[in-house]
Amino acid sequence: MSLLDFARGPALQWSIVIFVVGVLWRLLGVLLLRTRKDHSAPRKEAAWKGLRLIALRSWPRKEFLGGTAFGEVMGYAFHIGFLLALFFFVPHVLFFADIARGLLGTDLHGLTGLNWPTLPNGVVTLLSAISIAALVAVLIHRIVSPVKRLISNFDDYFSWLVTIAPLATGMAAFAHLGGWPYEQLLAVHLLSAELLLAWFPFGKLMHAFTIFAARGSTGMLFERKGASL
Amino acid sequence: MTETTPTTREPDPLEFDQPRVSIRKPEHRFDTQGEAPDAVRVERAMNSFVRDFGRTAAIYMESCIHCGMCAEACHFYEVTQDPQYTPIWKLEPFKQAYKREYGPFAFVYRALNLKPKVTVDELQQWQHLIYDSCTVCGRCSLMCPMGIDIASLVSQARHGMFKAGLVPHELAAVTERARREGSPLGATPKVFADRCEWLADEHEVEITIDKPRADVLCAMSSIEIMKYPESIVATARIMRHIGADWTFRLDGYEATNFGLLTGDAATQKELTLKIIHAAVACGARVVVLPECGHAYTALRWMGANMYGKPLPFKVMHIAEFLAEQVHAGKLRLRKVNRTATFHDPCQLVRRGGAIEAPREVLQALGVELREMYPTKGANWCCGGGGGVVAIHRADELRHKVFRIKMEQIEETGAELPVTSCANCRQTFDDGQAHFKWDKTMHSLLELVADNLVEDEQ
Ligand code: HEM
Numbered sequence: 001m002s003l004l005d006f007a008r009g010p011a012l013q014w015s016i017v018i019f020v021v022g023v024l025w026r027l028l029g030v031l032l033l034r035t036r037k038d039h040s041a042p043r044k045e046a047a048w049k050g051l052r053l054i055a056l057r058s059w060p061r062k063e064f065l066g067g068t069a070f071g072e073v074m075g076y077a078f079h080i081g082f083l084l085a086l087f088f089f090v091p092h093v094l095f096f097a098d099i100a101r102g103l104l105g106t107d108l109h110g111l112t113g114l115n116w117p118t119l120p121n122g123v124v125t126l127l128s129a130i131s132i133a134a135l136v137a138v139l140i141h142r143i144v145s146p147v148k149r150l151i152s153n154f155d156d157y158f159s160w161l162v163t164i165a166p167l168a169t170g171m172a173a174f175a176h177l178g179g180w181p182y183e184q185l186l187a188v189h190l191l192s193a194e195l196l197l198a199w200f201p202f203g204k205l206m207h208a209f210t211i212f213a214a215r216g217s218t219g220m221l222f223e224r225k226g227a228s229l
Numbered sequence: 230m231t232e233t234t235p236t237t238r239e240p241d242p243l244e245f246d247q248p249r250v251s252i253r254k255p256e257h258r259f260d261t262q263g264e265a266p267d268a269v270r271v272e273r274a275m276n277s278f279v280r281d282f283g284r285t286a287a288i289y290m291e292s293c294i295h296c297g298m299c300a301e302a303c304h305f306y307e308v309t310q311d312p313q314y315t316p317i318w319k320l321e322p323f324k325q326a327y328k329r330e331y332g333p334f335a336f337v338y339r340a341l342n343l344k345p346k347v348t349v350d351e352l353q354q355w356q357h358l359i360y361d362s363c364t365v366c367g368r369c370s371l372m373c374p375m376g377i378d379i380a381s382l383v384s385q386a387r388h389g390m391f392k393a394g395l396v397p398h399e400l401a402a403v404t405e406r407a408r409r410e411g412s413p414l415g416a417t418p419k420v421f422a423d424r425c426e427w428l429a430d431e432h433e434v435e436i437t438i439d440k441p442r443a444d445v446l447c448a449m450s451s452i453e454i455m456k457y458p459e460s461i462v463a464t465a466r467i468m469r470h471i472g473a474d475w476t477f478r479l480d481g482y483e484a485t486n487f488g489l490l491t492g493d494a495a496t497q498k499e500l501t502l503k504i505i506h507a508a509v510a511c512g513a514r515v516v517v518l519p520e521c522g523h524a525y526t527a528l529r530w531m532g533a534n535m536y537g538k539p540l541p542f543k544v545m546h547i548a549e550f551l552a553e554q555v556h557a558g559k560l561r562l563r564k565v566n567r568t569a570t571f572h573d574p575c576q577l578v579r580r581g582g583a584i585e586a587p588r589e590v591l592q593a594l595g596v597e598l599r600e601m602y603p604t605k606g607a608n609w610c611c612g613g614g615g616g617v618v619a620i621h622r623a624d625e626l627r628h629k630v631f632r633i634k635m636e637q638i639e640e641t642g643a644e645l646p647v648t649s650c651a652n653c654r655q656t657f658d659d660g661q662a663h664f665k666w667d668k669t670m671h672s673l674l675e676l677v678a679d680n681l682v683e684d685e686q
């Protein structure tokens with residue numbers, strides 16, 4: 001079996017299994033815990049309105065902006081770049097459609113008659129480059145900022161690595177870097193994405209899911225009291 | 230391991246001749262209580278922390294991405310730029326314990342020994358972070374991009390520290406006193422009754438005590454009883470002014486709750502239940518809490534949960550009560566032609582939700598309100614909440630933090646700084662004395678009482 005076959009076959013399957021089972025295990029492991037009933041008289045009955053914190057907290061209050069703007073801007077830069085490249089790069093879309101056909105026997109087009117939108121390759125290259133630059137900046141910040149250095153652990157650095165790896169190897173494959181055989185580059189790119197999937201449930205990358213639960217819970221608890229969100 | 234408190238020790242003497250009330254500065258600190266061996270202490274701390282984990286706290290524990298932004302919100306970090314004061318770092322040993330003992334992947338962490346067991350030395354080191362340098366003000370909880378309520382986790386960690394017998398000397402001493410005498414600062418029923426009698430004579434005002442039935446049950450904080458007794462007079466005057474059917478009760482007059490601040494859940498409950506039972510006994514419709522932030526958290530938001538069912542009465546902070554009287558047209562006030570600024574008590578405003586009530590009262594007083602920046606929910610803490618003002622070894626750090634408040638208030642150019650929390654107020658008095666500042670913090674309650682239009686005489 002060639003490296004590419006391995007990456008497209010068992011490695012892909014296993015990483016998806018680990019991802020799905022791991023994410024469910026970790027999410028359900030906390031979401032299914034009991035909560036105590038709150039007997040206090042609410043100030044505001046419609047606590048669910050606190051769910052607006054999920055959107056609200058996406059940008060800091062003006063009072064806090066000074067010290068956090070760098071982190072916010074860099075954070076947005078790499079998340080947006082990463083997600084757009086992941087979901088709207090033509091080869092990715094073809095790849096996902098392929099998986100969908102393998103699993104469901106059909107794809108988005110077959111199901112709805114719609115085509116998944118894509119971005120031009122040049123735009124994706126630019127987005128990936130921005131994303132990589134922002135991730136490098138974030139890493140440097142983690143190392144030079146006394147606060148972030150103190151609170152960081154293995155997870156922070158490893159999660160960074162598995163996030164930047166698919167971006168970097170993807171750019172390398174697209175550029176047919178260094179005269180390596182394309183198949184090899186592609187295999188390494190796929191494997192790096194699979195590493196990301198397999199690591200996802202265990203470290204802080206889980207924030208992509210927990211963020212909604214955390215902001216939502218706090219929002220509802222605070223809204224009930226009329227406290228500041 | 231520091232020395233543990235000998236059981237035969239005399240109780241620490243209280244100190245009333247200083248700008249803030251606490252026990253006298255201990256010549257010898259005992260920051261460890263009880264006789265348990267180290268390993269047992271750690272186990273108790275972690276078990277207690279992990280045991281009362283509900284869904285929300287667990288979600289928080291799973292969510293931190295170590296972005297460090299919470300540091301920017303914390304006054305202790307702001308003034309020192311010392312990374313150990315990063316809010317989430319204050320929970321580090323507890324986070325480790327959670328991952329190792331409780332999280333969905335705890336079995337992996339244990340099997341591979343990925344998170345080492347926490348030691349007693351670490352916990353002792355962390356005492357400074359969990360108590361001396363956290364006022365549980367919740368400002369960090371407004372910053373966290375993940376929406377983690379970090380302050381609630383600090384409270385939970387304090388339960389663990391209490392179970393382990395690792396509470397700072399002063400907090401252990403006053404909580405013990407509260408358990409024994411019903412008041413952390415010596416405001417026993419007898420002291421309270423005597424004070425009320427003396428105040429009633431001195432100020433020619435009727436102070437109702439132990440009326441068998443009453444619509445409104447009032448409570449005071451021990452800081453007010455011992456240090457700002459004019460607040461008792463002010464409460465009585467206002468109640469008479471609006472013609473309330475009200476009373477104090479000697480079986481439930483003290484709203485201060487050091488059980489909450491220390492992390493002693495049993496004492497917290499005991500103290501809360503006293504007020505609840507007193508209110509039920511006199512058939513009160515409303516319990517009016519004093520100018521005290523954490524008393525509000527303890528009864529307004531946690532009281533019913535201590536009681537195990539909804540409270541059969543309404544709980545209001547005095548500022549909310551006053552605002553309600555203003556709206557009902559029952560408070561007739563003289564206009565105060567001064568400029569004022571309002572210091573938001575964290576537990577009342579940011580975390581308690583009574584954001585506008587004190588401002589409405591100020592408006593009714595006709596002052597020109599000049600808001601600080603930041604204000605309301607984002608206002609800076611005075612630095613004395615969460616029991617911090619009682620801890621002597623925290624004084625230096627607390628004074629540093631107080632500079633933020635002085636600057637904020639100076640910037641408004643307002644003549645009258647006003648607040649509605651006796652604990653904030655004593656923190657201001659202490660800061661004022663320390664810095665020889667020319668501004669004195671005022672009580673909203675007393676300001677109202679001083680400006681009642683008494684037309685019946
Ligand atoms: C719904 C999806 C997501 C949301 C709402 C989200 C939100 C956030 C937020 C608020 C931060 C903190 C901001 C900062 O540190 O700059 C963050 C950090 C981070 N996110 Fe996401 N995220 C999402 C998905 C992802 C995904 C899919 C990945 C990677 C595969 C990822 C990787 C990272 C990394 C590595 C950091 C830490 C950066 C650092 O070292 O400081 N995120 N995310």
Ligand code: SF4
Pocket residue numbers: 302303304305315316317319362363364365366367368369370379380383610
């Ligand atoms: S609750 Fe307040 S004092 Fe405590 S860590 Fe957060 S900001 Fe700092």
Ligand code: SF4
Pocket residue numbers: 292293294295296297298299300317372373374375376377379
């Ligand atoms: S701001 Fe929130 S997510 Fe960031 S380090 Fe602090 S607690 Fe963790």
